[in-house]
Amino acid sequence: MELTNLFRQIEFIKEVDKLKYILRKTKLFASDRNENDAEHSWHLSLMAIVLAEHANFPIDVLKVIKMLLIHDLVEIDAGDTFIYDTQKSHDNTVEERQAAKRIFGLLPDHQAAELIALWEEFEEQQTNEAKFARAMDRLEPLLQNTSNNGGTWREFGVGYGDVYAKKQVIQQGSLTIWQYAEQLLNDSVEKGILTK
Template identity: 70%
Template sequence: MQTENLLKQVAFIKEIDKLKYIQRKTKLFNSDRHENDAEHSWHLAMMTIVLAEHSDKPIDVLKVLKMVLMHDIVEIDAGDTFIYDTQKNHTNTDEELIAAKRIFGLLPKEQAEEFIAIWQEFEEGITDEAKFAKSMDRFEPLLQNVSNNGGTWAEFNVPYQKVYDKKKAIKDGSATIWEYAEDLINKSVEKGILKK
């Protein structure tokens, strides 16, 4: 028997398929093809599983997985905001909250409330889980840009200090991963793929 909950959940599952069409500025590793939001979220989930041991604090890995899989769903309505955009701030906006309420609101009430709360926790970036999730979110495009000879840094003429300032959020979740990331940033300057 089809329950009302099941019908709502299937409607949500169909809606989030649209995430596969949201193109990011970053490109796949060693590639000219732009990554989409669904690929980005999947990659962050795998990174979370693989790199969880490097979190500075004990974390609930399942909660981090929920965060990284859900964090960009709002972009179905709000669109992707490039982290180095000079016109639009890359922070939680009213537009994104409206999107979260609409999209997660397709689910049964309790699930909708839980998912909105998880999304908000990620956006606020205060809990240990949110800090680690944000570390993954900042680390993946760094690796991509390095693999693509500067990638979006070169394409949009993003200077070292701006990259450094955005990426240092990695440190809040993992000092170990930040040490690795900081070294990559500095080596990118040496290689001439990031301008100081």
């Protein structure tokens, strides 16, 4: 039994290495290199540790970190959907649910069930942990785009209204961080790197 579990866990570990090859539209801070999903997940997890004190409610930081480390694993199969894509919804898709079942299903049943439940909790955005995790997921690209003179906003012609609509979910996880983010958006308009 233990050896069987170990083999399954190793297969999962090998499979999720593929996350390093999934490129996002956003670029690294002050860089022209696209970020990959593994870098994104690591960065969000570290942000959660550092910024946890700003959560609206007490949170289980370890649970948030787990969510952030696994939330994009489904993109190994489903690919990354640009948050401002007008053709394909960024919301949870059938492809992502199938990917979650396949990828997490590589693990022993008890671990697969735990990670699928965490992934679904993140997607449903009902718990304090999920709301804070989503706030981190929306904050990082905002910081990247402001460091890159508009970054993907400018590259793909995304305006203030669309950015604001996607970013305001930050306030559900942290009003303090939302106030900071909203100021960044307004400053970006003033600097001309985000069109109103």
